[in-house]
Amino acid sequence: MMRVSPVLVTALVFVAGFAICASQFPNFASTRVVANLLTDNAFLGVVATGMTFVIISGGIDLSVGSVIGFATVFVALTTERMGLPPLAAFAILLLLCAGFGAAMGAVIHFFDMPPFIVTLAGMFLVRGTSFLMSTESTPITAPFYVAVSDWGLALPGGGRLTAIALIMLCVVALGSILLHFTRFGTSVYALGGNRTAAALMGVPIGSMTVRIYMLSSVLAGIAGIVFSFYTAAGYSLSAVGVELDTIAAVVIGGTLLTGGQGSTVGTFIGVLIQGLIQTYINFDGTLSSWWTKIATGILLFLFIGLQQGMLKLATRSRARQAGVAKP
Amino acid sequence: MSLVPRRGLPQILALIAILAIDRLVSTQFFDLRLQDGRLFGSLVDVFNRGAPVALLALGMVLVIATRGIDLSVGAVIAISGAIAASLADTHAWPVAVAAALGAGLLCGLWNGFLVAVLGIQPIVATLILMVAGRGVAQLITEGRIVTFTSPDLIWFGTGSVFGVPAPVVIVAGMLLVTGLVVRGSSLGLLIEATGGNPRASELSGVGIKMMIVAVYVWCSLCAALAGIIAAADIMGADANNAGLWLELDAILAVVIGGTSLFGGRFSLVLAVCGALIIQAMNTGILLSGYPPEFNLVVKAAVVLVVLLLQSPRLSGLTGALRKATTLRKARA
Numbered sequence: 047m048m049r050v051s052p053v054l055v056t057a058l059v060f061v062a063g064f065a066i067c068a069s070q071f072p073n074f075a076s077t078r079v080v081a082n083l084l085t086d087n088a089f090l091g092v093v094a095t096g097m098t099f100v101i102i103s104g105g106i107d108l109s110v111g112s113v114i115g116f117a118t119v120f121v122a123l124t125t126e127r128m129g130l131p132p133l134a135a136f137a138i139l140l141l142l143c144a145g146f147g148a149a150m151g152a153v154i155h156f157f158d159m160p161p162f163i164v165t166l167a168g169m170f171l172v173r174g175t176s177f178l179m180s181t182e183s184t185p186i187t188a189p190f191y192v193a194v195s196d197w198g199l200a201l202p203g204g205g206r207l208t209a210i211a212l213i214m215l216c217v218v219a220l221g222s223i224l225l226h227f228t229r230f231g232t233s234v235y236a237l238g239g240n241r242t243a244a245a246l247m248g249v250p251i252g253s254m255t256v257r258i259y260m261l262s263s264v265l266a267g268i269a270g271i272v273f274s275f276y277t278a279a280g281y282s283l284s285a286v287g288v289e290l291d292t293i294a295a296v297v298i299g300g301t302l303l304t305g306g307q308g309s310t311v312g313t314f315i316g317v318l319i320q321g322l323i324q325t326y327i328n329f330d331g332t333l334s335s336w337w338t339k340i341a342t343g344i345l346l347f348l349f350i351g352l353q354q355g356m357l358k359l360a361t362r363s364r365a366r367q368a369g370v371a372k373p
Numbered sequence: 374m375s376l377v378p379r380r381g382l383p384q385i386l387a388l389i390a391i392l393a394i395d396r397l398v399s400t401q402f403f404d405l406r407l408q409d410g411r412l413f414g415s416l417v418d419v420f421n422r423g424a425p426v427a428l429l430a431l432g433m434v435l436v437i438a439t440r441g442i443d444l445s446v447g448a449v450i451a452i453s454g455a456i457a458a459s460l461a462d463t464h465a466w467p468v469a470v471a472a473a474l475g476a477g478l479l480c481g482l483w484n485g486f487l488v489a490v491l492g493i494q495p496i497v498a499t500l501i502l503m504v505a506g507r508g509v510a511q512l513i514t515e516g517r518i519v520t521f522t523s524p525d526l527i528w529f530g531t532g533s534v535f536g537v538p539a540p541v542v543i544v545a546g547m548l549l550v551t552g553l554v555v556r557g558s559s560l561g562l563l564i565e566a567t568g569g570n571p572r573a574s575e576l577s578g579v580g581i582k583m584m585i586v587a588v589y590v591w592c593s594l595c596a597a598l599a600g601i602i603a604a605a606d607i608m609g610a611d612a613n614n615a616g617l618w619l620e621l622d623a624i625l626a627v628v629i630g631g632t633s634l635f636g637g638r639f640s641l642v643l644a645v646c647g648a649l650i651i652q653a654m655n656t657g658i659l660l661s662g663y664p665p666e667f668n669l670v671v672k673a674a675v676v677l678v679v680l681l682l683q684s685p686r687l688s689g690l691t692g693a694l695r696k697a698t699t700l701r702k703a704r705a
Contacts, residue, residue, distance in 0.1 A: 106496070159680050160634050162442075162496065166621060167676040174669030181666065290504055303497045336511035336612075343505020350493055350501070 052300025053312040055352065059298075059345075060315050063322050071329050077205030079325065084211035087321040089114065089273040091214040091314055093288065094295045095221040096265030098313045101296050102225075103258050104238040104305030105161035109150065109168035110266040110292055113143060114285035116176040117270020122184035122280020132190045140267050146172070147263025151256035165259075169289070176282035183281040186274060194275055210272045217268065221310040234258060238305025294342050295320055298349050302357075319345065381643045384630060388646055391653045392416075399660040411533035415656060417541075423652030424540030425450070425599040425616075427645045429623035430630070431544075431551055432592030434644035437627050439581075439588055440568045440636030441488060441495035446596040446623055448506025449480045450616025453600030455513040458521050458610035466525035470601060477597025478590060480506070485586030503620070510612035520609035530605030540602045544645065547595065552641050561639075564588065568636025625672065626651055629679050 068075040084091075093110050100107045117139055124135040146168070154164050198206035225231040233254050236244040245251050274280055293303075299316030301308025323341045327333045395415070396402040405414040429446050436443045453473035460469035480502060487498035521527075532539040555561040566574040567581050575581050599619075604610045629647035632639040651672070658667050 153677075157681060163624070163628065163634060163676065163680060166624070167673045167680070169673075170621075170669045170676065171673035174666060174671075174673060177666030177669065178664070181664075290500070293500065294504060297497070303494060334511070334516050336508040336516065339508030340505050340512070343501050343508065346501045346504060350497055351491070354491055354493055 052307075052349075052353065052356070053309055053315070056298060056300050056312050056315045056319070056349075060319050060322065063319060063326075067322065067326050067329070074329065077201040077203035079205075081201060081205035081207050081211065083318060083321045083325060084214065085208045085276075086324070087317050088208075088210040088214040089269040089276060089285070090288070090291060090295065090320070091317045092217045092272055093266050093269035094292045094299075094313045094317050095217050095310050096262035096269075097292045097296050098221070098299070098301055098308055098310050099225065099234055099258050100161075100262045101293070101301050101303060102238045102305055102308045103234045103254070104241065105154070105255075105258065106165065106293070106303075107150075107259065107262045107266075108162065108165040108289050109146075109172055110262065110269070111285045111288035111290075112169045112172035112176070113146070113263055113266035114270040114273055114288060115282055116172045116179075117143070117267050118274040118277070118280040118284050119176045119179050119184070119282050120280070121271060121274050122186050123179060125186060125188050126184055132188050136271055139271070140264055143263040143267030144260050147260035148256050150263070151259030154259065155252045155255040161259075173282070179282065180280070181282055183279050185279045187278075191275065191278055195278065210275050213268070213272055217265065218310055218314045221265075225310055230254075230257070235306060238302075238307070240306075291320060291342075294346050297353075298345055300349070300353075302353060303350075381631065381640060381646070384643050384646050384650070387629075388650050388653065391650060391657060392419075395419075395653060395657040395660060398657055402660070407536060410536060411538060412536045415660065417538060419649060419653050419656050420541045420544075421538045422656070423649050424538075424544045425603050426619060426622045426626055426651060427544045427648035428547060428595045428599040428602070429592075429619060430626035430644040430648045431547055431641060432595030433620075433623045434627045434630065434632055434639050434641060435551075435555070435564060435588045436495070436592045437624070437632055437634060438564050438568045438636055438639035439585055440571065441585065441588070442499065442624065442634070443484060443589060443592045444496065444499040444620050445480065445484060445502035445506055446592065446599075447616040447618060447620045448503050448510065449477055449593050449596035450600035450603055450619060451507050451510035451610075451612050452476050452480065452513065453597035454604035454610040454615045455510040455519065455612050457526060457601045458519040458604045459513060461521035461523040461526040466523060469523075469526055470529075473601050474594060474597050477593045477600070480597075481590030481593030482586065484593065485589035488589060489582040489585040507612060510610075510615070514610055514612045516612075518609055518611045522608065526601070527605050527608055529601050530603075530607075540606075543598065543602065547598065548641060548645055551591070555641065560584075565636075565638050568639075622651055623648070625676055628676070 064075070073079070093114065097107060097110060120139050120142070121132065121135050124130040124138070125132050130138075150164055150168050153159060154161050194209045198208045199212070201207055225234065233244070233249045236247065236249050237251065237254055237258075241251065270285070273285060277284065295316035296308070296313050297303060297316070298319055299308070299312030299314070301312060320338075320342060323338050324335075327335060327337055392402075399415060402415045405412055405417065407413075433443060433446065453476050456476050457469045457473040460472055484499050484502060487493045487501070488495050491498075529539055529543070534542045555564070563574065563579050563584060566577075567579060567584060571581055596616075600616060603615055626647035627644045628634065629650055630640060630643035630645075632644065654671060654675070655668055658671065659665060
């Protein structure tokens, strides 16, 4: 059966885009640009991995941007004002995130409410909480931060693979293993494919929903830590609207927004495509940054159109196999 | 169906309660004074500031009733504001307003096309314009904040009709028009039927495709109008911040107004009432001297409470309780 994998299309778009960029700017195809691409989009890659799980399971998580903002503020305040060692601050933060995600998942499951509106409330709550904690940008000066920011794997060709880029690559790799090679991952797909069927097959819907949103919030927390390394500051307004970029990256990565299909690798490439557009605009210098949004919108439309077309084809061929004539 | 359905009592009581709390917080809350032929006062302010969200809620409630959602209204506000502001000083005001509304019409057609014709999930379909729309708006303003001085256009934000602020008059007019069109004909019933069961309505002869397109177009037109008001209010258009996150407020207003996100029955008046509840809370927090940052936390709490009250699981629970008590009474 001939089937074009959506991930393959995404990968082709990325390669083609990179080739276009490289042909226009001779210095583009260098490890320096690629390493920067990974570093600049590290937090997006981490949070998008979590969002992939949520979307495959048929849900959505709008609160991730606020959680990132909260994480930066929390880390900045606890390390700078309370003198906590950064690693202890990270641990407390991730526990808080896990609790928050679990609470959202529980509300979604036990009260049978749409994830869209529950996570919307979560978004307001977390953003509001970080506003209450501080409305100013707090610089982080802990020696640990300086050490991590300075560290980097030297690549041939002058590129530096930074710590946060490595964290992102690790998260993507672990996420792929979790999604494709564990019972948890299989249950995520089952949940998104057909909730009732999954329940009948013995997938524990309630605990799965709680765990999926927990995972998403914890990864958003890690993304917040990565973001705080990136900016070396905590600011309650940081990462506003990142939930949109994240969802866009997941969709461009070939994950079906109705759930049941998708992959973390696709999402990773989706993140890179968005980063590529931004890098192209930076290289060009005459284009304004709002073209990023328009280009992302166009890509979103193309990929959604592609998905829709493939879905139609799939249902038609299934109907033909079953011998059902289309009325 | 009467204009204010019986089930609207909780919302109206909530609005009255919040206004009463506002009165406790600020003793001058209900004071009105006439200055330069326009009413001023905190109460007027609630209506005036609540106008853009009320307009959005008016369109959004129809979309949600068809089991859809429109995330792009904030971006449409930015686009229409940008167009109105950049045309205001070089063209007559009808041209600027018509161009802004025309842009809204196009945005609505686009959303409606994606949802009704291509069959894309509403959240996803409108997400495209939500992401790209703000970029388009910035393209129109060329990344600057465009200001204008045309008094005709400024009237939409700060003018008045017999002392009533223009935005309030516009909302009242739109409510009346929408109510007449939707409830004066069978259109409202058909919209509710589509939300309740799209397949059944299509089989029973409702032209659901045309209707869904019409609903998204109306929603975008309301958003474009809100964009004109927002631009007129600050005498300029800021493509980055105009209407930012207002789509969420609008959805919240509709949900507070008792319309389920799963479509079906809706009420225009209660959606506007929901918008006023949100604004009355905002104003109350500002008047009480608490930092405005509290707004978001309070809003989150309200969403949760309203959702819990509407939750099918919870209403099933109370229903079971009621049944149990009646059974017990019958046995006694």
